[in-house]
Amino acid sequence: MELLADFIAAHRAVIGLVLLAGIFIAFLWERFPPSVVAVGGAGVMLALGLLDEKAAYGVFSNSAPLTVGAMFVLSGALIRTGVIDRVGNYVVDLARRSPRLAVVAVFGGGLVVSGFINSTPFVVVMMPVCFRLAEAMGVSPKRLLMPLSIVAVLGGCLTLVGTSTNLVVAGIAEQAGLEPFGLFSITPYGLAIAGAGILGLLVMARFLPSDSPRIAEKADGSEQLYLTELTLREDDPAIGSALGEANLDFTPIGVISGGRFITGPDARAHVLAAGNRIVARIDGASLMTLRGGGRFGIGIGDKLDKEAMVAEVTVSPSHREIDRRLGEIPFLQGQPVRILGVSRFRHNPGPTLSENRIRAADRLLVEADEADIERLRANPGLIGVAMTSITAFRRRKAWIAILVMAGAVLLSALGAMSIGIAAFIGVGIVLLTRCIDASEAWASIDGDVLILIFAMLAVGAALEAAGSVALVVGALEPVLTHAPPWAVIAIVYFSAMLLSELLSNNAVAALMGPLVIGIADVSGVAPYPLLIALMMGASACFATPVGYQTNTLVYAAGDYRFVDFVRVGVPLNILTGIAGCTALAFWSP
Numbered sequence: 001m002e003l004l005a006d007f008i009a010a011h012r013a014v015i016g017l018v019l020l021a022g023i024f025i026a027f028l029w030e031r032f033p034p035s036v037v038a039v040g041g042a043g044v045m046l047a048l049g050l051l052d053e054k055a056a057y058g059v060f061s062n063s064a065p066l067t068v069g070a071m072f073v074l075s076g077a078l079i080r081t082g083v084i085d086r087v088g089n090y091v092v093d094l095a096r097r098s099p100r101l102a103v104v105a106v107f108g109g110g111l112v113v114s115g116f117i118n119s120t121p122f123v124v125v126m127m128p129v130c131f132r133l134a135e136a137m138g139v140s141p142k143r144l145l146m147p148l149s150i151v152a153v154l155g156g157c158l159t160l161v162g163t164s165t166n167l168v169v170a171g172i173a174e175q176a177g178l179e180p181f182g183l184f185s186i187t188p189y190g191l192a193i194a195g196a197g198i199l200g201l202l203v204m205a206r207f208l209p210s211d212s213p214r215i216a217e218k219a220d221g222s223e224q225l226y227l228t229e230l231t232l233r234e235d236d237p238a239i240g241s242a243l244g245e246a247n248l249d250f251t252p253i254g255v256i257s258g259g260r261f262i263t264g265p266d267a268r269a270h271v272l273a274a275g276n277r278i279v280a281r282i283d284g285a286s287l288m289t290l291r292g293g294g295r296f297g298i299g300i301g302d303k304l305d306k307e308a309m310v311a312e313v314t315v316s317p318s319h320r321e322i323d324r325r326l327g328e329i330p331f332l333q334g335q336p337v338r339i340l341g342v343s344r345f346r347h348n349p350g351p352t353l354s355e356n357r358i359r360a361a362d363r364l365l366v367e368a369d370e371a372d373i374e375r376l377r378a379n380p381g382l383i384g385v386a387m388t389s390i391t392a393f394r395r396r397k398a399w400i401a402i403l404v405m406a407g408a409v410l411l412s413a414l415g416a417m418s419i420g421i422a423a424f425i426g427v428g429i430v431l432l433t434r435c436i437d438a439s440e441a442w443a444s445i446d447g448d449v450l451i452l453i454f455a456m457l458a459v460g461a462a463l464e465a466a467g468s469v470a471l472v473v474g475a476l477e478p479v480l481t482h483a484p485p486w487a488v489i490a491i492v493y494f495s496a497m498l499l500s501e502l503l504s505n506n507a508v509a510a511l512m513g514p515l516v517i518g519i520a521d522v523s524g525v526a527p528y529p530l531l532i533a534l535m536m537g538a539s540a541c542f543a544t545p546v547g548y549q550t551n552t553l554v555y556a557a558g559d560y561r562f563v564d565f566v567r568v569g570v571p572l573n574i575l576t577g578i579a580g581c582t583a584l585a586f587w588s589p
Helices: 002-010 012-029 034-047 053-061 063-080 083-097 099-113 119-137 142-156 164-175 187-207 215-221 264-269 284-293 330-334 370-377 395-413 419-432 438-443 447-466 468-482 485-500 505-523 527-539 549-557 562-586
Strands: 225-232 252-257 260-263 277-283 296-298 309-315 338-343 363-368 382-387
Touching: 002 012, 012 034, 012 447, 012 468, 012 505, 034 053, 034 447, 053 447, 063 083, 063 164, 063 395, 063 419, 063 438, 063 447, 083 099, 083 119, 083 395, 099 119, 099 142, 119 142, 119 549, 142 187, 142 549, 142 562, 164 447, 164 505, 164 527, 187 527, 187 562, 225 284, 252 264, 260 264, 277 284, 284 296, 284 338, 284 363, 296 338, 309 370, 363 370, 370 382, 395 419, 419 438, 447 468, 447 505, 468 505, 485 505, 485 527, 485 562, 505 527, 527 562
Parallel strands: none
Antiparallel strands: 225 277, 225 296, 225 338, 252 260, 252 277, 309 363, 309 382, 338 363
C-alpha cells in the first residue's frame, strides 16, 4: 500500500489526466448517464487522494448549481400559472390571421425568453405550438421544429442565466477568485452570435427538411391533447359574436349547431348562440382550468355537482363496445358520469367527442362521484382507472410569477444582488404565494443536471489540486505564448464546440473551465474573453441531435434524420463561431 501511495504521489498530475480521459471515454460510450459517470469519476479521484475532503465539500459552496435549480423552479412557476400556455394560444390565434407574423412572434419571442428561462421546458411547451402553426401555414413541422431549437440555444447565449452552462463557467471563475460575471456581461457577444445564427438560419432555410410522413399523427399525441366539447351557457359573453372573433382561452376546431358540425371558414364565421357546442383539442391542464372556471358546460353525459372528482380511464382492448360511438357506450347511460375529454396516443380522435368511435387504449377524462368511480374500477372493459394527476392552471397567480421572474432579472441587472440570491428569494415568493406547490417545484428541477454540475466541479478541483491543469498548460505554453489573442480565443471556442457536439455541455464547461483559466495565465490573454468563449462554444452547437438537450427533443418529435442536423448545423457552427470569436477579439470585456 505504501508503494502504491508513493506512486500516486509521484505521478498525481498524469494520473489525473488518465482519469480525465477515462471520464471522456465513458461519456462517449454512453453506457451510463453523464451524471453517473461524473459522480464515479469524482469518487475515484477522492479514493486516490487527488482531491481531499475539504476541497470536495468546498464544491457545494459554489453558487452555480443553486442558481440553476432556482431558475428551474421559476420557469416551472411560469408554466404552472399558465403564462406559457397563454403565449402558445396567442401564437396559434395569430397564425390564423397572419402566419408569417406568428412565425416572427414565436422565434423572436423565443430568442428573448430563452435568455431568461431554461430553454428545455420552453421548447417542450412550444413544440405543440409549432405543430399547430405548421398546420395553419400548410408546411411541414420539420421546417419549424429545428429552427425552434436553434433559436432557443441562441437565446441562451444572451444572458448569464440563459443556460446552466453559463452559470457553471461563472461559478468556476468565481471559485478561482476572479470578479463575478454580471447578468448581462456576456450579452454583447451573445448578440453577435445570435445575429449571425439568425442570418445563417434564414440563408439555410432552403435546406431544412420538409418531408413529414409520420408527423401528422404525432402532432397532438405527443402533448396528450384531449378532444372535448364546450357548451355555451345563456349568459356567455361570446353569444352574438363570430366564433373566429370570440374571446376564448383555447383554439376551436369547429362548432356544433342544430346538430350539424361546422368546421373551417364556415365555423370561424358562425355567429354563436346559447347551446352551441364548441369542439376543441386542448391539453389536460387547460381542460381542468376551464372546468374550474364554470364558464362552459364541458363534455358529454350527466350534469354533476361541483364536488365530483375527475378520474383517468383507459379503454381495454377487450372492451365490448370497441368501434362504437362514445356517446353510446353503456356506462355513460347507466351511471351518473360525465366524459370531459378523450385522448388517443399519436392520433387525433374525432370528429367530435360524442361521435368519436372508441379505440383500444383511448384515454378518457371522466367526472363522477366516489361511488361511481369505484364502479368504473370494477368494469372489466376499463383499465387504469385512477384519480387524475392533471391540475388546473393557476391563472390568477400568473402576474406574481411574471413579476418575480422580472424582478430577479432586474435586481441582478442593476447590481442590487446576484442572480442566484435574487432567484432564490423568488423561489420563496412563488412557493409562499402558491404559484406552484412544493412537490411541483422540486419536480421541475432537473436533478441530473445539478448532480452533473457538482460532480464535474469536484473533478475540476481534483485536476487543479493534482497539478494536471498545470501539466497541460505547461505543454501548451510554447504555442500559446506566441499566438495572437484572437487565435487563443478561437482555439478555446472551437475546442469547446467540438467537445459539446459529443458530450454534455455542462460537462465540457466544467472540464475546460480550470484549463481555460490556466491558458489565460500563460498566454497573456485576459481570462474573461476566454471564459466567455468557453460559455458560447459549449452552448452554441447545432450539428448533431445530441449537441444540446433541445436538439434531442425536436430530433425525436420531428422525425428528423441525423444528417438533417449536420447539413444545417455545421454551417451555423462555423458562422456563429466566427462571429463570436471576432466580437471577443476586437471588443474584449
